Amino acid sequence: MPGLPKALAPSLAPMGRRTLFQQMARAAAATAVVGAAGPAQPAAATEVDPGSRLRRWVMVVDLRRCDGCAGLGVPPQCSQYCNWGRFVPEGQQWLEVYQRGLAPDAPSDAVGYLPAPCMQCQNAPCVNVCPVGATFHAPEGTVLIDQSRCIGCRLCMAACPYDRRFFNWGEPVQPAQVKETTYNVLTQTPAFRGTVMKCDFCTDRAAAGGLPYCVEACPREAYWFGDLETDVATNGKDVVKLSKLLEENEAFRYKEELGTRPRVYYINGHGEEAPRATAHESAFLKDRLEWPWREINEASA
Amino acid sequence: MNATERDLESTVLEPLVGLGRRFLFLAGGLAVVVLIGVVAYATQLAEGLRVTGMAATLNKQMYGIYIINFVFFIGISHAGTLISAILRVAKAEWRLPITRMAEFITVVALSVGGLMPIIDLGRPDRILNLLQYGRWNSPILWDFFSITTYLFGSLIYLFIPLIPDLALCRDRLAGRVSAPKRWFYEVSSVRWRGTPRQWRSLGTALTVMMVVIIPVAVSVHTVVSWIFAMTLRVGWNTAVFGAYFVAGALFSGTATLILVMAVLRRVFRLHGVIKDRQFTNLGFMLAGFSGIMLYFNLNELVTSGYKLAEGEGFFLDSILVGPFAPWFWAYILGLASPAIIMLIPKTRSFWGVIVASLIVDIAMWIERYIIVVATLRAPQMPYTNLAEYFPSTAELAISLGSVALFVLLIAVFSKLVPVVSVWELRHERAPEPREPEAVPAGPAAVRA
Incomplete structure (x- = not known):
């Protein structure tokens, strides 16, 4: 798709689309991962005007460190912070942690955990089938949804091989304050009935120098957020060379054989590097995830 | 005009006079069911799609009975093309009394079927986005344009051969029908006088349309299947889906045509025009499609079942021996039944064909149910809490309403225009050429 689709124009007015993304890119360049990685990348920074370079966001999940927060006796914190931070409507898990056997037909009943955000595919089946261009590739590589254009046909949901799309079947429950805001395509707020939503990689936070909620929330530092363009990744604590991280750990992409070319990589494992629980029995507490919007609305009413 | 022709005329035209208590009861009853569906849709508009059974499946089952009905109705719409275009091209004379009904069904099934995806939309208020922001990359857009093209093409193809008969109604029923109806015949017969030039134009238009409509019809069901494929x-x-859907459409389309034909023949006492022969001929076509359908199913199941790629095992298990097995095997039996019924001389009769058609229509609905529900149930991610879909009351009410609407539109149609093509039949009944000057060209020119 050349340039940005018209989708963004109404929601981002009066700022021009191009200007906005240039600004985002500049802001990101100035404050985000590049800033943190400053000393490691001096040559690149002087060579190219950072403002002219677009991010190519990727996420890396180190499954060796992920125990689904079972050892901590809390629900998976990535999902929980995503819910809280993105005002995810009740019942939706834009980032869902799946529990799975280590291998099909494995003799042991040990399990691993698979946190699944939107894979932000480069050959995205959802984008391909959208009849109105409501879901599209943003210049920085993420797949976004313009809920002010979506007609709710749900073919993107049928097309997504990762079950990563969610529909507002009824009026989505969100805090009243969120409902009152002007629609923003980057944060998908407020949520509209009859439209599709999903993980958006929190690029608005990245542009402001932050990290996605899941990355920030992970108590095991299992998430890395990075930029292929500048070849940097951070888990909020360490900063590493992204390509090296991927290569040395033989990172893979989920369902690579489908040809969707996701922007989410995994480093294989089953939580072996996560500290073991000692004080309490470890249990996967996905059922205890919360969407506290009704309570908030009731309390403020 | 000889006696048989007068008979034909009165048999066909008589039902158009007056409405009759039976018709009013039927139409009223159907209208009530349609209305219940409309009320259910109004609730859905007010509440959102959360009133459907899909909402309870946590986004795993994003399609349900609306899409099943959509595929079913669009499938039925192929009756018209098959009978009136394919058989017209093949010059099969036995199709003559049934072409009009077939085209009725096409137009009505497309109209009702086309409503289904709109009912299924989360934001029907934004449907015009399809025109404003439409992307050619999307199968939905292919469907949108191919179905509308087919609908308009079928309307034209229904209307053109109707013109001489509408003129006949205008001329013969002038004093016997109500003013609006008279006006309708007057306007819709587009000043048809039966001049040689008009007959020639009619012939050309029909020839062009019957060739054009076939690829359009094939494209429609192909792109419907591509939404899935x-x-x-x-x-x-x-x-295999494209060809499989086209064959399935012709199969259920033929079956529906047989059923509608049987009802209209009985109601309008058309036994003199539509013979049992038409039914058995269509029965043989059903039997042929049985074989084709079984063949496609075999292809699909064997190629995936042999390799058992990721997920295929789960799906095959669920339909062959799992929770969908009763549905699946009922469907397979239904597929085979026309072939069996037509194979046995004793059941190779009018009633045999009727039973086969009923079974086929039910089986083909089940097929679409399996295609939508059983496939979406197969997990794509590592979870074991499977989503089970059951249609809600609102969904059932809307579905019943759509079926009632289908029948109602056919009933209204049959009271408005002759249900068999009088001019085409007349030709068949009077093959001996008359003086070219006396009856200048006439239908004969069209046939040639």
Whole structure:
């Protein structure tokens, strides 16, 4: 798709689309991962005007460190912070942690955990089938949804091989304050009935120098957020060379054989590097995830 | 005009006079069911799609009975093309009394079927986005344009051969029908006088349309199947789908045509025009499609079942021996039944064909149920809490309403225009050529 689709124009007015993304890119360049990685990348920074370079966001999940927060006796914190931070409507898990056997037909009943955000595919089946261009590739590589254009046909949901799309079947429950805001395509707020939503990689936070909620929330530092363009990744604590991280750990992409070319990589494992629980029995507490919007609305009413 | 022709005329035209208590009862009853469906849709508009059974499946089952009905109705619409275009091209004379009904069904099934995806939309208020922001990359857009093209093409193809008969109604029923109806015949017969030039134009238009409509019809069901086949899902991701859907459409279309024909023949006492021969001929076509359908199913199941790629095993298990097995095997039996019924001389009769048609229509609905529900149930991610879909009351009410609407539109149609093509039949009944000057060209020119 050349340039940005018209989708963004109404929601981002009066700022021009191009200007906005240039600004985002500049802001990101100035404050985000590049800033943190400053000393490691001096040559690149002087060579190219950072403002002219677009991010190519990727996420890396180190499954060796992920125990689904079972050892901590809390629900998976990535999902929980995503819910809280993105005002995810009740019942939706834009980032869902799946529990799975280590291998099909494995003799042991040990399990691993698979946190699944939107894979932000480069050959995205959802984008391909959208009849109105409501879901599209943003210049920085993420797949976004313009809920002010979506007609709710749900073919993107049928097309997504990762079950990563969610529909507002009824009026989505969100805090009243969120409902009152002007629609923003980057944060998908407020949520509209009859439209599709999903993980958006929190690029608005990245542009402001932050990290996605899941990355920030992970108590095991299992998430890395990075930029292929500048070849940097951070888990909020360490900063590493992204390509090296991927290569040395033989990172893979989920369902690579489908040809969707996701922007989410995994480093294989089953939580072996996560500290073991000692004080309490470890249990996967996905059922205890919360969407506290009704309570908030009731309390403020 | 000889006696048989007068008979034909009165048999066909008589039902158009007056409404009759039976018709009013039927139409009223159907209208009530349609109304219940409309009320259910109004609730859905007010509440959102959360009133459907899909909402309870946590986004795993994003399609349900609306899409099943959509595929079913669009399938039925192929009756018209098959009978009136394919058989017209093949010059099969026995089709003559049934072409009009077939085209009725096409137009009505497309109209009702086309409503289904709109009912299924989360934001029907934004449907015009399809025109404003439409992307040619999307199968939905292919469907949108191919179905509307087919609908307009079928309307034209229904209307053109109607013109001489509408003129006949205008001339013969002038003093006997109500003013609006008279006005309708007057306007819709587009000043048809039966001049040689008009007959020639009619002939040309029919020839062009019957050739044009066939690829359009094939494209429609192909792109309907591509909505499914353009995804990577187990059970959908297969190249056989296009051809499979086209064959399935012709299968259920023929079956529906047989049923509608039988009802109209009985109600309008058309036994003199539509013979049992038409039914058995269509029965043989059903039997042929049985074989084709079984063949496609075999292809699909064997190629995926042999390799058992990721997820295929789960899906095949669920339909062959699992929770969908009763549905699946009922469907397979239904597929085979026309072939069996037509094979046995004793059941190779009018009633045999009727039973086969009923079974086929039910089986083909089940097929679409399996295609939508059983495939979407196959998990794509590592979870075991499977989503089970059951249609809600609102969904059932809307579905019943759509079926009632289908029948109602056919009933209204049959009271408005002759249900068999009088001028085409007349030709068949009077093959001996008359003086070219006396009856200048006439229908004969069209046939030639």
